[in-house]
Amino acid sequence: MDRPLGCSGKDDAVVGRRSLRLVASNGEISGGPGGPVKAKRLALDTQDTQDEAIARILSNCLDHFTANAPALRAIGDPEAVHQSRVALRRLRAFLGLLKQAMPTLDLSATAAQAKAIAGALGDTRDWDVLREGLEKGPRSFLGDEPAFYALLDEIELRRHQARDAARAAISSPQTYRFVNELRQIIARRPWREHGKDTGAKGSARALAIKALNRLHRRAVKKCDGVASFPPERRHEARIALKKARYGAEFFESLFSGKDARAYLRDLAMIQDQLGDENDRATAARLLKEITEADVAQKTMRAAWFLEGWRARADSQSGGAVRLAERRLRKLKPFWR
Numbered sequence: 470m471d472r473p474l475g476c477s478g479k480d481d482a483v484v485g486r487r488s489l490r491l492v493a494s495n496g497e498i499s500g501g502p503g504g505p506v507k508a509k510r511l512a513l514d515t516q517d518t519q520d521e522a523i524a525r526i527l528s529n530c531l532d533h534f535t536a537n538a539p540a541l542r543a544i545g546d547p548e549a550v551h552q553s554r555v556a557l558r559r560l561r562a563f564l565g566l567l568k569q570a571m572p573t574l575d576l577s578a579t580a581a582q583a584k585a586i587a588g589a590l591g592d593t594r595d596w597d598v599l600r601e602g603l604e605k606g607p608r609s610f611l612g613d614e615p616a617f618y619a620l621l622d623e624i625e626l627r628r629h630q631a632r633d634a635a636r637a638a639i640s641s642p643q644t645y646r647f648v649n650e651l652r653q654i655i656a657r658r659p660w661r662e663h664g665k666d667t668g669a670k671g672s673a674r675a676l677a678i679k680a681l682n683r684l685h686r687r688a689v690k691k692c693d694g695v696a697s698f699p700p701e702r703r704h705e706a707r708i709a710l711k712k713a714r715y716g717a718e719f720f721e722s723l724f725s726g727k728d729a730r731a732y733l734r735d736l737a738m739i740q741d742q743l744g745d746e747n748d749r750a751t752a753a754r755l756l757k758e759i760t761e762a763d764v765a766q767k768t769m770r771a772a773w774f775l776e777g778w779r780a781r782a783d784s785q786s787g788g789a790v791r792l793a794e795r796r797l798r799k800l801k802p803f804w805r
Contacts, residue, residue: 505548506536508559513722515674519664522673523567526719527655530560535648541590541639545632547597550590553639557587560651562715566680567660574663579654582647589638593631599752600624607778616770623759623768677720681713681804688713692797695743696790700750703790707747710740710797720804728803735800742793 511529513522534556540549564580603621638644666672691709698706714736721729753776760772 504540505546505552506533506540507552508533508556508718511719511722513673513720515723516670517673517723518669519667519672519676520658520661522676522720523660523667524655524658526563527560527651530556530563531648531651531655533559538639542636545593545636547593547632550593550597550632550635554587554590554594557583557590558711559715559718561587562712563719565712566684566716566719569683570676570680571660571663574660576654576659579647579651582643582650586638586644586647590635593628593635595751595755596624596628596631598748599755600628602748602752603775607775610774614771614774616768616772619767620756620759620771620775623763624755627755627759673720674723677723678804681716681720681802684709684713684716685800685802689797692739692794695794700746703743703746707740707743710736710743714740717803724804728801732800732803735796739793739797739800742789746790 509529509532511526513525517525534553537546537549537552537556540546541553561580561583564576564583567574567576600621603624661667688706688709691706695703695706714733717729717733717736721733756772756775759768760766763769
């Protein structure tokens with residue numbers, strides 16, 4: 470039976486039950502497994518201080534992560550895994566934003582812990598995406614092929630192994646310490662000593678404008694000529710887009726709702742167009758992993774077909790990527 474998040478023994482369990490009530494303000498982590506939970510929309514006020522906004526955004530990211538722990542820990546819910554990873558990416562994006570705004574504020578250890586936990590959850594999400602991708606198209610062409618069923622069996626085996634690893638990671642003492650340490654940081658508010666006028670009314674909006682300008686410019690720069698980029702540079706472009714999107718989500722309530730929603734909608738569309746290619750690259754990597762371990766070559770025929778399927782999709786994706794780049798150039802910031 471799995472122990473509560475981060476508990477390693479009897480004494481830890483006592484501390485754990487007390488700490489869990491502090492971890493998530495919505496209380497969801499201390500309940501039953503429930504289901505996956507998306508991030509709650511932030512509602513900042515134009516008169517908010519930087520101090521208030523930073524604490525609320527960090528709390529929002531942490532609550533998003535902890536709210537998905539029960540479903541992930543209990544049954545390894547694939548969507549809970551996804552939402553947990555999104556929560557950690559959002560947190561790391563905001564910590565990076567803070568580092569730019571306050572260079573002397575050192576939260577690098579927290580960012581490194583978040584990255585390590587996300588990495589431990591990454592494999593199960595990749596196998597889930599591969600299985601979902603096979604269901605969307607290739608299965609209709611390979612449904613009666615024995616090699617395809619052998620391939621599905623191998624994928625399912627690795628999905629379950631990755632899911633067990635994710636459940637162990639979310640229940641580890643390291644993850645629990647990360648959660649408690651971040652909650653302590655939010656309570657202590659060390660950024661007060663590293664930023665100017667963090668307590669000034671309306672300073673949250675000033676922070677937002679500066680951060681969003683930088684994130685937007687970086688995304689446009691990273692995506693300039695993206696259609697001709699090798700996979701590594703396209704991945705960097707996707708990360709820049711993702712950070713710009715998270716930044717916009719953090720601060721959208723400080724500006725015009727209509728303009729912010731339009732920006733986020735278009736940015737998500739651009740990100741998705743580049744994301745499809747990344748999913749195909751991940752699928753190729755996982756299929757290679759299976760075929761290299763398949764001594765009897767039971768899955769080889771299906772893997773060859775799927776590699777051709779991926780290559781054909783890649784060759785047809787250039788137009789969509791160029792369209793995404795044009796859309797990004799025309800994207801109008803909502804924070805002016």
